[in-house]
Amino acid sequence: MQYPDATTNQQIKRMQQLVQESARVAVLTGAGISAESGIPTFRDAQTGYWSRFRPEDLATEEAFRRDPETVWRWYAERRAAVHAAAPNAGHIALSRWEARVPSFTLITQNVDGLHARAGSKNLIEIHGNILRVRCFARCVSYSRRDEIEVITSAADTVPRCPECGDYLRPDVVWFGENLPEAGIARAFTAAEQADLFLCVGTSAVVYPAAMVPQTALESGATVVEINPEETPLSTLVHLSLRGTAADLLPQVLGLD
Numbered sequence: 457m458q459y460p461d462a463t464t465n466q467q468i469k470r471m472q473q474l475v476q477e478s479a480r481v482a483v484l485t486g487a488g489i490s491a492e493s494g495i496p497t498f499r500d501a502q503t504g505y506w507s508r509f510r511p512e513d514l515a516t517e518e519a520f521r522r523d524p525e526t527v528w529r530w531y532a533e534r535r536a537a538v539h540a541a542a543p544n545a546g547h548i549a550l551s552r553w554e555a556r557v558p559s560f561t562l563i564t565q566n567v568d569g570l571h572a573r574a575g576s577k578n579l580i581e582i583h584g585n586i587l588r589v590r591c592f593a594r595c596v597s598y599s600r601r602d603e604i605e606v607i608t609s610a611a612d613t614v615p616r617c618p619e620c621g622d623y624l625r626p627d628v629v630w631f632g633e634n635l636p637e638a639g640i641a642r643a644f645t646a647a648e649q650a651d652l653f654l655c656v657g658t659s660a661v662v663y664p665a666a667m668v669p670q671t672a673l674e675s676g677a678t679v680v681e682i683n684p685e686e687t688p689l690s691t692l693v694h695l696s697l698r699g700t701a702a703d704l705l706p707q708v709l710g711l712d
Protein backbone atom coordinates (compact mmCIF):
# COMPACT_ATOMS: atom_id res chain seq x y z
CA MET A 457 0.00 0.00 0.00
CA GLN A 458 1.19 3.48 -0.79
CA TYR A 459 0.62 6.71 1.12
CA PRO A 460 0.53 9.06 -1.90
CA ASP A 461 -1.35 11.84 -0.11
CA ALA A 462 0.46 11.65 3.16
CA THR A 463 2.53 14.68 3.98
CA THR A 464 6.04 14.03 5.11
CA ASN A 465 4.93 14.51 8.74
CA GLN A 466 2.26 11.85 8.39
CA GLN A 467 4.80 9.59 6.65
CA ILE A 468 7.31 10.19 9.45
CA LYS A 469 4.65 9.24 12.03
CA ARG A 470 3.86 6.09 10.03
CA MET A 471 7.58 5.22 9.88
CA GLN A 472 7.97 5.84 13.64
CA GLN A 473 5.12 3.37 14.20
CA LEU A 474 6.82 0.80 11.91
CA VAL A 475 10.07 1.25 13.84
CA GLN A 476 8.23 0.62 17.12
CA GLU A 477 6.53 -2.52 15.77
CA SER A 478 9.51 -4.15 14.00
CA ALA A 479 11.81 -6.68 15.64
CA ARG A 480 13.69 -7.89 12.55
CA VAL A 481 15.16 -4.95 10.65
CA ALA A 482 17.44 -4.80 7.61
CA VAL A 483 18.81 -1.64 6.03
CA LEU A 484 20.52 -1.08 2.66
CA THR A 485 22.55 2.12 2.35
CA GLY A 486 24.19 3.78 -0.64
CA ALA A 487 26.48 6.73 -1.21
CA GLY A 488 23.71 9.21 -0.29
CA ILE A 489 24.02 8.48 3.43
CA SER A 490 27.63 9.72 3.35
CA ALA A 491 26.81 12.89 1.38
CA GLU A 492 26.29 14.88 4.61
CA SER A 493 29.72 13.71 5.78
CA GLY A 494 31.15 15.61 2.83
CA ILE A 495 31.76 12.57 0.62
CA PRO A 496 30.25 13.23 -2.83
CA THR A 497 27.84 10.51 -3.97
CA PHE A 498 29.10 7.97 -6.48
CA ARG A 499 27.27 9.62 -9.36
CA ASP A 500 28.06 13.21 -8.29
CA ALA A 501 31.66 12.55 -7.31
CA GLN A 502 33.31 13.27 -10.64
CA THR A 503 34.45 16.86 -10.36
CA GLY A 504 37.62 18.70 -11.47
CA TYR A 505 40.17 16.42 -13.15
CA TRP A 506 37.91 13.41 -12.57
CA SER A 507 34.93 14.98 -14.37
CA ARG A 508 36.28 13.55 -17.64
CA PHE A 509 35.73 9.99 -16.36
CA ARG A 510 32.56 8.04 -15.55
CA PRO A 511 33.04 6.23 -12.21
CA GLU A 512 31.86 3.02 -13.84
CA ASP A 513 34.82 3.32 -16.24
CA LEU A 514 37.44 3.86 -13.51
CA ALA A 515 36.15 1.27 -11.02
CA THR A 516 37.09 -1.71 -13.22
CA GLU A 517 39.92 -4.22 -13.49
CA GLU A 518 40.39 -3.26 -17.15
CA ALA A 519 40.96 0.40 -16.20
CA PHE A 520 43.49 -0.63 -13.55
CA ARG A 521 45.36 -2.92 -15.98
CA ARG A 522 45.35 -0.18 -18.64
CA ASP A 523 46.38 2.71 -16.39
CA PRO A 524 47.10 1.64 -12.80
CA GLU A 525 48.54 5.06 -11.82
CA THR A 526 45.35 6.97 -12.74
CA VAL A 527 43.05 4.48 -11.01
CA TRP A 528 45.31 4.37 -7.94
CA ARG A 529 45.35 8.19 -7.77
CA TRP A 530 41.52 8.30 -7.99
CA TYR A 531 41.31 5.95 -5.02
CA ALA A 532 44.05 7.80 -3.11
CA GLU A 533 42.06 11.06 -3.42
CA ARG A 534 38.84 9.31 -2.36
CA ARG A 535 40.67 7.65 0.56
CA ALA A 536 41.97 11.05 1.70
CA ALA A 537 38.38 12.41 1.61
CA VAL A 538 37.23 9.44 3.70
CA HIS A 539 39.98 10.00 6.27
CA ALA A 540 38.88 13.66 6.54
CA ALA A 541 35.19 12.71 6.91
CA ALA A 542 33.25 11.74 10.02
CA PRO A 543 30.03 9.73 10.42
CA ASN A 544 26.96 12.00 10.30
CA ALA A 545 23.66 11.90 12.23
CA GLY A 546 22.30 9.35 9.74
CA HIS A 547 25.12 6.84 10.34
CA ILE A 548 24.83 7.35 14.11
CA ALA A 549 21.03 6.95 14.11
CA LEU A 550 21.38 3.55 12.41
CA SER A 551 23.96 2.34 14.95
CA ARG A 552 21.64 3.41 17.82
CA TRP A 553 18.68 1.67 16.18
CA GLU A 554 20.72 -1.55 16.00
CA ALA A 555 21.20 -1.44 19.78
CA ARG A 556 17.42 -1.29 20.32
CA VAL A 557 16.13 -4.22 18.20
CA PRO A 558 16.53 -8.00 18.54
CA SER A 559 17.67 -8.46 14.93
CA PHE A 560 19.37 -5.76 12.87
CA THR A 561 21.44 -6.14 9.66
CA LEU A 562 23.09 -3.19 7.93
CA ILE A 563 24.00 -3.84 4.28
CA THR A 564 26.07 -1.09 2.70
CA GLN A 565 27.23 -0.47 -0.87
CA ASN A 566 29.56 2.20 0.48
CA VAL A 567 33.29 1.58 0.72
CA ASP A 568 34.02 4.51 3.07
CA GLY A 569 33.94 2.63 6.40
CA LEU A 570 31.76 5.32 8.04
CA HIS A 571 29.13 2.86 9.34
CA ALA A 572 31.82 0.96 11.27
CA ARG A 573 33.16 4.25 12.65
CA ALA A 574 29.59 5.15 13.75
CA GLY A 575 29.48 1.94 15.80
CA SER A 576 27.40 -0.34 13.56
CA LYS A 577 28.17 -3.98 14.41
CA ASN A 578 26.18 -6.36 12.19
CA LEU A 579 27.50 -4.68 9.05
CA ILE A 580 27.94 -6.19 5.56
CA GLU A 581 30.20 -4.15 3.24
CA ILE A 582 29.05 -5.79 0.00
CA HIS A 583 31.33 -3.62 -2.20
CA GLY A 584 34.42 -3.84 0.02
CA ASN A 585 36.32 -1.08 1.79
CA ILE A 586 38.53 1.64 0.27
CA LEU A 587 40.68 1.71 3.44
CA ARG A 588 41.93 -1.82 2.73
CA VAL A 589 44.24 -2.85 -0.08
CA ARG A 590 45.01 -6.32 -1.38
CA CYS A 591 47.36 -7.92 -3.85
CA PHE A 592 46.17 -7.65 -7.47
CA ALA A 593 47.21 -11.28 -7.94
CA ARG A 594 45.31 -12.17 -4.72
CA CYS A 595 48.47 -13.75 -3.28
CA VAL A 596 47.76 -12.28 0.18
CA SER A 597 44.57 -11.24 1.92
CA TYR A 598 44.10 -7.63 3.02
CA SER A 599 47.08 -5.90 4.47
CA ARG A 600 46.72 -4.60 8.00
CA ARG A 601 45.54 -1.01 8.41
CA ASP A 602 48.91 0.32 9.66
CA GLU A 603 50.63 -1.32 6.67
CA ILE A 604 48.02 0.42 4.50
CA GLU A 605 48.85 3.80 6.04
CA VAL A 606 52.52 3.23 5.17
CA ILE A 607 51.76 1.85 1.73
CA THR A 608 49.25 4.49 0.69
CA SER A 609 50.90 7.52 2.28
CA ALA A 610 54.38 6.72 0.96
CA ALA A 611 53.34 5.74 -2.52
CA ASP A 612 52.69 8.34 -5.19
CA THR A 613 53.05 5.49 -7.66
CA VAL A 614 51.14 2.24 -7.35
CA PRO A 615 52.66 0.25 -4.46
CA ARG A 616 53.75 -3.34 -4.94
CA CYS A 617 52.74 -6.44 -3.01
CA PRO A 618 55.49 -7.27 -0.49
CA GLU A 619 54.91 -10.98 -1.13
CA CYS A 620 54.88 -11.34 -4.91
CA GLY A 621 55.75 -7.92 -6.34
CA ASP A 622 52.47 -7.53 -8.29
CA TYR A 623 50.50 -4.30 -7.86
CA LEU A 624 48.43 -3.68 -4.76
CA ARG A 625 44.84 -2.58 -5.43
CA PRO A 626 41.95 -1.19 -3.36
CA ASP A 627 40.01 -3.99 -1.66
CA VAL A 628 36.72 -2.97 -3.32
CA VAL A 629 34.42 -4.80 -5.76
CA TRP A 630 34.90 -3.36 -9.24
CA PHE A 631 32.22 -3.42 -11.96
CA GLY A 632 32.28 -6.84 -13.59
CA GLU A 633 33.64 -8.46 -10.40
CA ASN A 634 31.63 -10.76 -8.19
CA LEU A 635 30.55 -9.53 -4.77
CA PRO A 636 31.87 -11.39 -1.71
CA GLU A 637 29.75 -14.56 -1.75
CA ALA A 638 29.17 -14.86 1.98
CA GLY A 639 28.32 -11.17 2.28
CA ILE A 640 25.73 -11.02 -0.49
CA ALA A 641 24.18 -14.33 0.72
CA ARG A 642 23.80 -12.84 4.24
CA ALA A 643 22.27 -9.72 2.70
CA PHE A 644 19.61 -11.68 0.82
CA THR A 645 18.84 -13.79 3.91
CA ALA A 646 18.39 -10.62 5.99
CA ALA A 647 16.03 -9.24 3.31
CA GLU A 648 14.01 -12.48 3.28
CA GLN A 649 13.63 -12.51 7.08
CA ALA A 650 13.04 -8.80 7.72
CA ASP A 651 9.77 -7.36 9.06
CA LEU A 652 10.99 -3.91 8.06
CA PHE A 653 13.46 -3.13 5.25
CA LEU A 654 14.81 0.42 4.85
CA CYS A 655 16.69 1.75 1.78
CA VAL A 656 18.65 4.91 2.45
CA GLY A 657 20.59 7.04 -0.05
CA THR A 658 20.82 4.67 -2.98
CA SER A 659 19.88 5.23 -6.61
CA ALA A 660 19.07 1.50 -6.72
CA VAL A 661 20.67 1.06 -10.17
CA VAL A 662 23.71 -1.07 -9.27
CA TYR A 663 23.20 -4.83 -9.32
CA PRO A 664 23.00 -7.27 -7.65
CA ALA A 665 22.68 -4.88 -4.62
CA ALA A 666 19.50 -3.40 -6.13
CA MET A 667 17.93 -6.87 -6.00
CA VAL A 668 18.12 -6.96 -2.19
CA PRO A 669 15.19 -4.55 -1.54
CA GLN A 670 13.19 -6.34 -4.24
CA THR A 671 13.78 -9.61 -2.35
CA ALA A 672 12.52 -7.94 0.83
CA LEU A 673 9.35 -6.83 -0.99
CA GLU A 674 8.78 -10.33 -2.43
CA SER A 675 9.32 -11.86 1.03
CA GLY A 676 6.59 -9.75 2.66
CA ALA A 677 8.65 -7.12 4.45
CA THR A 678 7.37 -3.56 4.77
CA VAL A 679 9.84 -1.63 2.61
CA VAL A 680 10.59 2.06 3.11
CA GLU A 681 12.90 4.39 1.18
CA ILE A 682 14.62 7.59 2.32
CA ASN A 683 15.99 9.68 -0.54
CA PRO A 684 15.71 13.36 -1.55
CA GLU A 685 14.97 12.15 -5.09
CA GLU A 686 12.79 9.53 -6.81
CA THR A 687 14.45 6.22 -7.64
CA PRO A 688 13.28 3.07 -9.49
CA LEU A 689 12.21 1.80 -6.06
CA SER A 690 9.99 4.78 -5.20
CA THR A 691 6.81 3.41 -6.80
CA LEU A 692 7.42 -0.14 -5.52
CA VAL A 693 7.97 0.52 -1.80
CA HIS A 694 5.28 0.98 0.88
CA LEU A 695 6.62 4.37 1.96
CA SER A 696 8.98 6.71 0.11
CA LEU A 697 10.19 9.59 2.30
CA ARG A 698 11.63 12.57 0.42
CA GLY A 699 14.49 13.94 2.46
CA THR A 700 18.09 13.46 3.52
CA ALA A 701 19.44 10.69 5.74
CA ALA A 702 20.96 13.00 8.35
CA ASP A 703 17.65 14.86 8.69
CA LEU A 704 15.07 12.06 8.48
CA LEU A 705 16.77 9.11 10.20
CA PRO A 706 17.01 10.76 13.64
CA GLN A 707 13.35 11.88 13.26
CA VAL A 708 11.91 8.49 12.25
CA LEU A 709 13.91 6.78 14.99
CA GLY A 710 12.77 9.29 17.60
CA LEU A 711 16.36 10.33 18.20
CA ASP A 712 16.05 13.99 17.29
Ligand code: BV8
Pocket residue numbers: 485486487488489491492497498499500512515565566567583628629630631632633634635656657658659660661662663664682683684685687699700701702
Ligand atom coordinates in the same frame (compact mmCIF):
# COMPACT_ATOMS: atom_id res chain seq x y z
C1 BV8 B 1 28.46 -8.26 -10.59
C2 BV8 B 1 32.96 -0.19 -5.28
C3 BV8 B 1 28.57 -10.45 -11.46
C4 BV8 B 1 33.95 0.48 -6.19
C5 BV8 B 1 30.87 -0.30 -6.56
C6 BV8 B 1 22.44 -7.35 -13.42
C7 BV8 B 1 22.90 -8.40 -12.61
C8 BV8 B 1 24.24 -8.48 -12.27
C9 BV8 B 1 25.14 -7.49 -12.70
C10 BV8 B 1 24.69 -6.46 -13.48
C11 BV8 B 1 23.35 -6.38 -13.84
N1 BV8 B 1 23.20 -5.27 -14.60
C12 BV8 B 1 24.38 -4.63 -14.73
C13 BV8 B 1 25.31 -5.34 -14.07
C14 BV8 B 1 26.72 -4.98 -14.01
C15 BV8 B 1 27.05 -4.01 -12.87
C16 BV8 B 1 26.04 -2.91 -12.68
O1 BV8 B 1 25.15 -3.01 -11.82
N2 BV8 B 1 26.19 -1.84 -13.44
C17 BV8 B 1 25.34 -0.67 -13.26
C18 BV8 B 1 26.14 0.59 -13.57
C19 BV8 B 1 24.15 -0.82 -14.19
N3 BV8 B 1 27.21 -4.74 -11.64
C20 BV8 B 1 28.43 -5.27 -11.37
O2 BV8 B 1 29.35 -5.27 -12.16
C21 BV8 B 1 28.58 -5.94 -10.01
N4 BV8 B 1 29.20 -7.22 -10.18
O3 BV8 B 1 27.31 -8.16 -10.84
O4 BV8 B 1 29.19 -9.43 -10.70
C22 BV8 B 1 29.04 -10.19 -12.88
C23 BV8 B 1 30.30 -10.61 -13.21
C24 BV8 B 1 30.73 -10.40 -14.53
C25 BV8 B 1 29.89 -9.76 -15.47
C26 BV8 B 1 28.62 -9.30 -15.09
C27 BV8 B 1 28.19 -9.51 -13.78
C28 BV8 B 1 29.53 -5.14 -9.14
C29 BV8 B 1 28.87 -3.87 -8.70
C30 BV8 B 1 29.76 -3.17 -7.63
C31 BV8 B 1 30.55 -2.05 -8.25
N5 BV8 B 1 31.30 -1.34 -7.21
N6 BV8 B 1 31.60 0.28 -5.58
C32 BV8 B 1 34.11 1.95 -5.87
O5 BV8 B 1 33.36 2.49 -5.04
O6 BV8 B 1 35.03 2.54 -6.46
S1 BV8 B 1 29.33 0.30 -6.88
C33 BV8 B 1 29.23 1.95 -6.54
O7 BV8 B 1 27.90 2.33 -6.93
C34 BV8 B 1 29.32 2.37 -5.09
O8 BV8 B 1 29.51 1.31 -4.18
C35 BV8 B 1 27.95 3.00 -4.85
O9 BV8 B 1 27.51 2.88 -3.55
C36 BV8 B 1 27.17 2.15 -5.75
C37 BV8 B 1 25.75 2.39 -6.02
O10 BV8 B 1 25.50 3.73 -6.13
P1 BV8 B 1 24.70 4.44 -4.92
O11 BV8 B 1 25.31 4.02 -3.64
O12 BV8 B 1 23.26 4.23 -5.08
O13 BV8 B 1 25.15 5.92 -5.17
P2 BV8 B 1 24.61 6.90 -6.28
O14 BV8 B 1 25.59 8.01 -6.36
O15 BV8 B 1 24.23 6.14 -7.51
O16 BV8 B 1 23.22 7.43 -5.68
C38 BV8 B 1 23.23 8.19 -4.50
C39 BV8 B 1 21.78 8.32 -4.06
O17 BV8 B 1 21.75 9.04 -2.83
C40 BV8 B 1 20.91 9.08 -5.04
O18 BV8 B 1 19.68 8.42 -5.20
C41 BV8 B 1 20.68 10.44 -4.33
O19 BV8 B 1 19.40 10.97 -4.61
C42 BV8 B 1 20.76 10.04 -2.89
N7 BV8 B 1 21.20 11.10 -1.96
C43 BV8 B 1 21.98 12.19 -2.24
N8 BV8 B 1 22.18 12.90 -1.10
C44 BV8 B 1 21.51 12.23 -0.10
C45 BV8 B 1 20.90 11.09 -0.65
N9 BV8 B 1 20.17 10.23 0.09
C46 BV8 B 1 20.03 10.51 1.40
N10 BV8 B 1 20.59 11.57 2.02
C47 BV8 B 1 21.32 12.46 1.29
N11 BV8 B 1 21.87 13.54 1.88
